[in-house]
Amino acid sequence: MMRFAIKRLLLAVPTLLAMLTAVFILVRLVPGDPAAVMLGDQASAEALNALRTQLGLDQPVLQQYLHFLGDILTLDFGVSMSTGRSVLHEVAQVLPWTLQLTAAAILIGSIFGLPLGVWAALRRNAWPDYLGRLLSLTGLSFPAFVSAILMLLVFAIQLNWFPVVSSTTAEGWGGQLRNLALPAFNLGLIMMAYVMRVTRSSMLGVMGEDYIRTARAKGIRPMRLILRHGLRNALIPIVTVVGLYFGTLIGNSVLTEIVFNRPGLGKLILGALNVRDYTLLQGLMIVFASCVIVVNLITDLIYGLVDPRVKFQ
Amino acid sequence: MSALVSTAPRTSALWLALSKNKLSWVGLGLLLLIVGTAVFAPWLAPYDPLQQNIAYRLEPPSPEFWLGTDSYGRDVLSRLIYGTRISLLVGFVAILIAMAIGSSLGVLAGYIGGLFDRVVMGLVDVLLSFPTLVLGLMIAAMLGASLENLIIAIAITEIAPFVRVARAPTIALKQRDFIEAGRALGYGPLRLMGVHIVPNMISDVVVLGSLWMASAIRTEASLSFIGLGVPPPTATWGSMIREGFENILDAWWLTVFPSLAILLTVLALNLLGDALRDAIDPKLRSE
Numbered sequence: 300m301m302r303f304a305i306k307r308l309l310l311a312v313p314t315l316l317a318m319l320t321a322v323f324i325l326v327r328l329v330p331g332d333p334a335a336v337m338l339g340d341q342a343s344a345e346a347l348n349a350l351r352t353q354l355g356l357d358q359p360v361l362q363q364y365l366h367f368l369g370d371i372l373t374l375d376f377g378v379s380m381s382t383g384r385s386v387l388h389e390v391a392q393v394l395p396w397t398l399q400l401t402a403a404a405i406l407i408g409s410i411f412g413l414p415l416g417v418w419a420a421l422r423r424n425a426w427p428d429y430l431g432r433l434l435s436l437t438g439l440s441f442p443a444f445v446s447a448i449l450m451l452l453v454f455a456i457q458l459n460w461f462p463v464v465s466s467t468t469a470e471g472w473g474g475q476l477r478n479l480a481l482p483a484f485n486l487g488l489i490m491m492a493y494v495m496r497v498t499r500s501s502m503l504g505v506m507g508e509d510y511i512r513t514a515r516a517k518g519i520r521p522m523r524l525i526l527r528h529g530l531r532n533a534l535i536p537i538v539t540v541v542g543l544y545f546g547t548l549i550g551n552s553v554l555t556e557i558v559f560n561r562p563g564l565g566k567l568i569l570g571a572l573n574v575r576d577y578t579l580l581q582g583l584m585i586v587f588a589s590c591v592i593v594v595n596l597i598t599d600l601i602y603g604l605v606d607p608r609v610k611f612q
Numbered sequence: 613m614s615a616l617v618s619t620a621p622r623t624s625a626l627w628l629a630l631s632k633n634k635l636s637w638v639g640l641g642l643l644l645l646i647v648g649t650a651v652f653a654p655w656l657a658p659y660d661p662l663q664q665n666i667a668y669r670l671e672p673p674s675p676e677f678w679l680g681t682d683s684y685g686r687d688v689l690s691r692l693i694y695g696t697r698i699s700l701l702v703g704f705v706a707i708l709i710a711m712a713i714g715s716s717l718g719v720l721a722g723y724i725g726g727l728f729d730r731v732v733m734g735l736v737d738v739l740l741s742f743p744t745l746v747l748g749l750m751i752a753a754m755l756g757a758s759l760e761n762l763i764i765a766i767a768i769t770e771i772a773p774f775v776r777v778a779r780a781p782t783i784a785l786k787q788r789d790f791i792e793a794g795r796a797l798g799y800g801p802l803r804l805m806g807v808h809i810v811p812n813m814i815s816d817v818v819v820l821g822s823l824w825m826a827s828a829i830r831t832e833a834s835l836s837f838i839g840l841g842v843p844p845p846t847a848t849w850g851s852m853i854r855e856g857f858e859n860i861l862d863a864w865w866l867t868v869f870p871s872l873a874i875l876l877t878v879l880a881l882n883l884l885g886d887a888l889r890d891a892i893d894p895k896l897r898s899e
Contacts, residue, residue: 439882445874445875448871456860546744547744
């Protein structure tokens with residue numbers, strides 16, 4: 300297991316480096332001169348040159364690249380062009396909001412998605428299965444901003460159960476939860492559709508195995524059979540596939556934050572786009588991609604931990 | 613020698629899956645309706661989608677304007693009908709590009725193997741490490757908002773899965789006897805790949821392409837909603853929702869109808885794609 304973990308960790312290094320290279324190239328594909336963008340049309344030639352020197356834009360590309368790598372590896376993400384504060388500071392300030400939202404969504408998605416998926420698998424080709432499949436396919440068809448807007452219209456504007464705009468000032472636990480409820484359910488229900496689908500197909504595979512038939516023949520109580528012999532074995536592929544979903548979850552949280560006007564990485568990236576804050580965009584891209592790489596790493600390690608058959612090739 | 617494993621059983625398997633899965637017919641019907649709407653937009657739309665009329669601003673749905681009017685007095689139904697064209701065009705062309713680039717890379721990587729294979733799969737890992745929306749958003753923002761750039765951005769986000777889908781069967785086919793025989797006859801690698809490998813896997817790639825067109829259309833709508841889509845005044849569903857969002861408190865029809873249009877289109881593609889995928893991948897078969 301230790302060897303597997305170390306090898307898997309080492310394998311993430313080239314991916315991380317390649318990702319950083321991709322970001323470096325992408326940001327430098329921007330048409331025009333970043334210095335000119337930052338200073339506006341009326342900037343003098345001296346000011347432009349000074350800024351170019353400051354940003355290192357007058358150096359050869361290779362040197363810029365090495366500088367960039369060195370900075371990132373020492374966790375120096377640079378200074379936001381629009382606010383003048385460090386990118387890391389900007390990210391850290393809103394990160395708890397996004398974490399709170401995504402954690403709530405994962406919770407909602409698993410709590411409802413797992414049992415529904417198991418139920419659908421056990422009632423295969425009966426009405427709960429058909430209804431469940433249609434509902435999960437519908438859930439997966441929603442772009443997150445569309446479902447967010449529909450929820451906003453129904454529950455916040457028509458029924459007035461929840462605030463239309465998340466307020467940043469927390470009014471105790473109750474107020475926080477009221478703010479969190481709609482965005483979290485929006486993300487959570489879409490994730491639920493996904494978890495349900497994956498659970499169903501994984502459970503269908505496991506429940507057809509010989510050991511389930513043997514256990515059933517031994518007269519094990521149905522609940523114990525389903526949970527201990529069925530779901531426990533079905534969980535392994537579910538964990539992997541849900542880990543792969545993380546990138547989609549991030550994308551959906553960006554859209555959800557924008558619709559509910561909730562602070563977080565999504566609103567940060569939108570703001571950075573609007574003012575063309577390239578350093579902040581670059582930093583955010585690295586943060587997002589690193590999150591995905593780390594989650595994939597953790598998923599693989601969990602897989603190796605729970606399933607001793609996993610051999611590293 | 614003929615390299616083609618007969619495609620007849622595969623075609624009938626698809627047909628079987630479609631006839632078994634009733635929901636797929638709903639998907640197919642919806643999709644035909646949507647494609648028809650896009651093709652016949654000029655005849656179906658009651659008004660000019662760009663015609664502003666300040667006298668009829670923010671009119672709720674009525675017999676005159678079935679789905680109401682927006683803040684410039686433009687007819688929502690007509691804009692919705694014309695928006696179908698953008699969504700389908702962007703989704704279709706982006707997937708076509710992604711399919712061409714992705715599956716070529718996949719076949720080459722699978723056939724050549726070695727260092728080239730590792731480099732390509734490394735690139736795929738990098739592409740997959742960016743959340744689809746964030747990658748699309750960055751590329752679209754860097755290139756600037758236009759129809760072509762939007763298509764390029766979405767195509768790039770969809771390349772990676774095509775590489776994987778094309779690579780795996782290529783590796784399996786490479787070891788089959790008929791490829792070995794072709795090599796013994798002195799066929800070049802291009803001929804082996806183009807004539808003997810690609811035709812044996814292309815149907816799977818195309819079927820999955822139809823499934824991923826749903827995701828391409830979703831990304832297009834999301835980017836348009838963020839403001840990185842086809843620039844105004846062109847009617848696109850995402851930008852209609854974006855504009856309608858400003859009046860969400862008193863003009864629900866501006867957001868609800870384009871939302872339903874996106875949902876139905878993606879759902880139709882998903883219903884159809886799901887059945888097709890079940891048909892080509894027996895492991896995933898749910899019937």
